[in-house]
Amino acid sequence: MKSFRVSVHIVPRKGLLDPQGKAVADALHTLGFSAVRDVHVGRHIVIETAAADAAAAERAVREMCARLLANPVTEDFEIAGVAGA
Amino acid sequence: MKSFRVSVHIVPRKGLLDPQGKAVADALHTLGFSAVRDVHVGRHIVIETAAADAAAAERAVREMCARLLANPVTEDFEIAGVAGA
Numbered sequence: 001m002k003s004f005r006v007s008v009h010i011v012p013r014k015g016l017l018d019p020q021g022k023a024v025a026d027a028l029h030t031l032g033f034s035a036v037r038d039v040h041v042g043r044h045i046v047i048e049t050a051a052a053d054a055a056a057a058e059r060a061v062r063e064m065c066a067r068l069l070a071n072p073v074t075e076d077f078e079i080a081g082v083a084g085a
Numbered sequence: 086m087k088s089f090r091v092s093v094h095i096v097p098r099k100g101l102l103d104p105q106g107k108a109v110a111d112a113l114h115t116l117g118f119s120a121v122r123d124v125h126v127g128r129h130i131v132i133e134t135a136a137a138d139a140a141a142a143e144r145a146v147r148e149m150c151a152r153l154l155a156n157p158v159t160e161d162f163e164i165a166g167v168a169g170a
Contacts (some may be wrong), residue, residue, distance in 0.1 A: 003122065007105070009129045024130070028149055034144065035135040037088065044094045044129035050120040060120065064113055080165075 001050040004057035007080040010070045011042035044080075045069060054082045086135040089142035092165040095155045096127035129165075130154060139167045 003063035018040055025039040029071045047064065058079055070077040097103045103125055110124040132149065136142035143164055155162040 001120070011129065011131075024154070027153055028132075031152060033087070033131075033134070033145065033147075033149055036132060036149075037135065038133040040131040042129040044096065044127040046096075046125040046127075047113075047121060048123040049118070050122065060118065062122075064116075064118055068112055068116060071111070 001052060003085045004049055004051055004054060005083045005085040006047045006049065006057055006061040007082075008047070008061060008065060008069065009042055009043045009080050010045065010065070010075050010077045011040060013074055013076050016074055042075075043069075048085055055085070058082050081083055086137060087103075088170040089134055089136055089139060090170040091132045091134065091142050091146040093130045093132070093146060093150060093154065093162055094127055094165050095130065095150070095160050095162045096125060098159055098161050101159055127160075128154075130163050133170055139169070143167050 020041040021039040024041060025036055028036045028039070047061055048056060049057055049060060051060060065077040105126040106124040109126060110121055113121045113124070132146055134142055134145060136145060146164060150162040
C-alpha cells in the first residue's frame with residue numbers, strides 16, 4: 001500500500017443558484033473590482049489515503065464523494081489530481 | 086479586454102488546526118474508509134473576469150485574494166489555473 005494525495009473539487013451544479021458566489025461577486029464590485037463578471041464558490045478537498053495504486057486511490061475517493069462529500073442533488077465533483085505522497 | 090476564468094485554492098495554513106478536515110476524516114473512518122490518513126478542506130473559487138491578458142487576470146485575482154477572499158492570518162491561497170473563457 002502506497003500513500004496518495006487526491007484533490008477533489010466540489011462545485012454547485014451549473015444552473016443552480018450559487019448565493020455564496022453572488023455575495024463574493026457583489027463584495028468584489030464594492031471593492032472596485034468592476035471587471036469581475038461571475039464568481040463560483042465550491043470546496044477543495046485533499047484526501048491522503050493509502051491504496052495499491054493511483055487508480056485504486058481515485059476510485060476510493062470517487063466513492064467517498066458519492067457517499068459523503070458531495071450532495072448529489074446540488075453539487076458536482078471532479079477529481080482534480082492524484083499524486084504520490 | 087478578453088474574458089478569463091481564474092481558479093483559486095484557498096487552504097488552511099499548514100500547521101494550523103483544520104477542524105473541518107478532521108471532522109471529514111472521522112466521518113470517512115466511520116463509513117469504513119479506514120485507509121484515509123488525513124483530510125484538508127479548503128475553498129475552490131472560480132472568478133470570471135475581464136482583463137487585457139492572462140497575466141493581468143492573474144494579478145487582479147491575487148489582489149482579490151489578498152484583500153477579500155483569503156484570511157492572511159489563517160489561510161494560504163494559490164492560483165490553480167487561468168483559462169480564456
